Amino acid sequence: MSCPPRSFYRRSTEMVARSLIGKKLVRTIRKNGRAFRLAGIIVETEAYGYRDDAASHAYAGRTARNGVMFGDVGRAYVYFTYGNHFCANVSARSGRTEAGAILIRGLNPVEGIEIMRKFRPVDDLISLTSGPGKLTQALNIVSALNGLDMTDPQSELHIEFGSKPVLIFAATRVGITHATDKEWRFLDPSSPYVSRRIQIKAL
DNA sequence: CGCTCGATATTCT
């Protein structure tokens, strides 16, 4: 399967976030000369901007942590938060701004589910990948993957074409205290792997 | 079910 090209990510961050619904997030683990694929269809995303977005890590300018948001588009931005969890993002922005990234918040698991359950033992399958901290644990996404090229099928973390979603909803973002009015959260309402904390609205 | 609250460590002020 092939990957959306660099140009896919060189559009407005919100448009890319919306377009990522239905794409496939793939984590390849190489061990003892063999490669295992852990993968899921993306069902929920959030866009984060620059000076226009007080909720963004990039809002106050470039730092050691957020450098990937200012670099080339289509790269993995992985960071650690709340002392417990990693979050997986991909950098994306139009030529009119200097930083941006998209947080991946929910996956419909399709490949390597039994291996995911070893990284994240849960009784309820829905709890495997229905949240940004959950899916990074299930796919073993850690800081070492920060900066990887998500458009390269050889990359240990990349994004492939997937399936076209039937419907996409927009909503306000989750877990932030600034810019709470922006409707930059996108999700496939038919999937059980989305968090449902807030009201959503159809596009 | 749904809501509140505490854990926990990295990052930034």
Add this chain to the structure above:
DNA sequence: GAATATCGAGCGA
């Protein structure tokens, strides 16, 4: 020293 793009346990209904 404060804040944090979260999760899950514990509570009440």
